Amino acid sequence: xxxxxPWMIAPGTPWKVVEAREVYDNPWISLTEYDAIAPTGRxxxxxxxxxxxxxxxxxxxxxDGAVTLxxxxxxxxxxxxxxxxxxxxxxxxxxxxxxxxxxxxxxGLEAAxxxxxxxxxLSNSITDERGYGYxxxxxxxxxxxxxxxxxxxxxxxxxxxxxxAALAGHILDMLTLAMLLRAYHMAREGALPSALAKAMLN
Amino acid sequence: xxxxxPWMIAPGTPWKVVEAREVYDNPWISLTEYDAIAPTGRxxxxxxxxxxxxxxxxxxxxxDGAVTLxxxxxxxxxxxxxxxxxxxxxxxxxxxxxxxxxxxxxxGLEAAxxxxxxxxxLSNSITDERGYGYxxxxxxxxxxxxxxxxxxxxxxxxxxxxxxAALAGHILDMLTLAMLLRAYHMAREGALPSALAKAMLN
Numbered sequence: 340x341x342x343x344x345p346w347m348i349a350p351g352t353p354w355k356v357v358e359a360r361e362v363y364d365n366p367w368i369s370l371t372e373y374d375a376i377a378p379t380g381r382x383x384x385x386x387x388x389x390x391x392x393x394x395x396x397x398x399x400x401x402x403d404g405a406v407t408l409x410x411x412x413x414x415x416x417x418x419x420x421x422x423x424x425x426x427x428x429x430x431x432x433x434x435x436x437x438x439x440x441x442x443x444x445x446x447g448l449e450a451a452x453x454x455x456x457x458x459x460x461l462s463n464s465i466t467d468e469r470g471y472g473y474x475x476x477x478x479x480x481x482x483x484x485x486x487x488x489x490x491x492x493x494x495x496x497x498x499x500x501x502x503x504a505a506l507a508g509h510i511l512d513m514l515t516l517a518m519l520l521r522a523y524h525m526a527r528e529g530a531l532p533s534a535l536a537k538a539m540l541n
Numbered sequence: 542x543x544x545x546x547p548w549m550i551a552p553g554t555p556w557k558v559v560e561a562r563e564v565y566d567n568p569w570i571s572l573t574e575y576d577a578i579a580p581t582g583r584x585x586x587x588x589x590x591x592x593x594x595x596x597x598x599x600x601x602x603x604x605d606g607a608v609t610l611x612x613x614x615x616x617x618x619x620x621x622x623x624x625x626x627x628x629x630x631x632x633x634x635x636x637x638x639x640x641x642x643x644x645x646x647x648x649g650l651e652a653a654x655x656x657x658x659x660x661x662x663l664s665n666s667i668t669d670e671r672g673y674g675y676x677x678x679x680x681x682x683x684x685x686x687x688x689x690x691x692x693x694x695x696x697x698x699x700x701x702x703x704x705x706a707a708l709a710g711h712i713l714d715m716l717t718l719a720m721l722l723r724a725y726h727m728a729r730e731g732a733l734p735s736a737l738a739k740a741m742l743n
Contacts, residue, residue, distance in 0.1 A: 469618075
C-alpha cells in the first residue's frame with residue numbers, strides 16, 4: 340500500500356457533540372439530531388444519518404470484456420436505474436462474503452477471483468454510508484435469487500458501451516460510475532491481464 | 542450526447558406509496574417513513590431521506606497538472622478528510638453558480654473554464670442525494686471565504702499523487718475518488734489539451 344503523503348496531516352480541532360437526540364430508527368438507518376460545536380468554535384445543529392449496512396458494488400467482468408448490469412426501479416429516485424450488482428452488507432460481516440452473496444442473488448454469477456479495488460464514503464455531509472467495490476472475474480453462472488422486494492432485469496454489455504452510457508448521463512448511480520472508471524484506470528495502467536484490458540478498451 | 546442504448550428499456554412496475562409519515566425536517570434534509578409496495582408486489586417499510594441541496598464537486602486543475610485539495614474534519618465521519626472542493630448547491634439555483642461560489646469560498650480560486658464532467662446519484666437505497674462534478678481550468682487566485690463552520694486546510698498536489706493516494710485508501714470521499722478517475726479518463730481519451738494531459742499522467 341502506498342504510504343500516506345506528508346501533506347495529509349490532520350490539523351485543527353474535530354467537531355464536538357453537546358447534545359444528541361435520537362429521532363428515528365429502522366432496520367437500515369437511524370437519524371440523530373445533534374447540538375454540536377464546529378471546528379471553528381461556532382455552535383451548529385446537525386442531523387446525521389447512520390447506516391447499518393455497508394454499500395457494496397461488484398463489477399462482474401467477463402473474459403470477453405463485457406460487464407453484467409442490473410436494472411431496477413429504486414425507491415428514493417424517480418425513473419429506472421441501470422447499475423452494477425450492488426447491495427448492503429451488514430456491519431460485522433466480512434464485506435467480501437456479502438459481495439459474493441449479492442453477485443449470486445442479483446446477477447446469478449459466481450466469480451473465481453475477487454479484488455477489492457475501491458474503498459469509499461458516499462456522503463461527507465449527512466450520512467456515514469461507506470463501502471467497498473470489488474472486481475469479480477473468472478465468472479460462471481448460478482441460479483439468481485433476488486430478494487422479495489427486487490424485480491431485476493439483467494444486461495450483458497461491452498465494457499466500453501457501459502462506460503460511455505454512464506458518462507453520457509444514462510447511468511447516474513455513483514457506485515457504478517466510479518467502478519467503471521476504476522476498471523478503465525486498471526485496464527490502462529496494466530493492472531489487468533493484457534488480453535482482457537484490450538477487450539475492454541476496444 | 543450519446544443516445545441511450547436499446548437495452549436500457551424500463552420494464553416492470555415502479556414502487557407504490559401506500560402511506561407517508563413525515564418524521565424529521567431541518568434546513569438540509571427531511572426524513573419520511575413510507576408504507577410502500579415493491580415492484581414485486583410485496584409490502585415494504587421505507588425510510589427515505591430527501592436532500593435540499595445538490596452535491597457539487599469541483600476539480601481545480603492547474604496548468605502544471607496539479608490539483609487543489611481541501612482538508613477538514615467532517616461531522617458524520619471519524620477522522621480527517623482530504624477532498625476536492627465540494628459543497629451544497631440549493632435546489633433551484635444553477636449548480637454551476639453554486640460550484641463557482643464553492644471554489645472561491647473554499648479554495649480561493651476562480652476558473653476561466655468550466656466543464657460538467659460527471660452527473661450522479663450518491664445513494665440508491667436511502668437518500669435522493671444527487672449532484673454534478675465540474676472540471677475547472679484556467680485558475681487564478683482570489684481571497685478564500687470559508688463559511689462559519691468550516692476550518693479548512695489547502696494542498697496543491699500533483700494529479701498523479703492525489704489519484705494514487707485516493708486509490709491507496711487515503712482519500713475515501715467518493716466524489717473525490719470519482720472525479721479524479723474521471724479526469725484520468727479524460728486525460729487518457731484525448732479530452733484534455735495534450736500538454737495538460739501529459740503533465741497529469743507523468
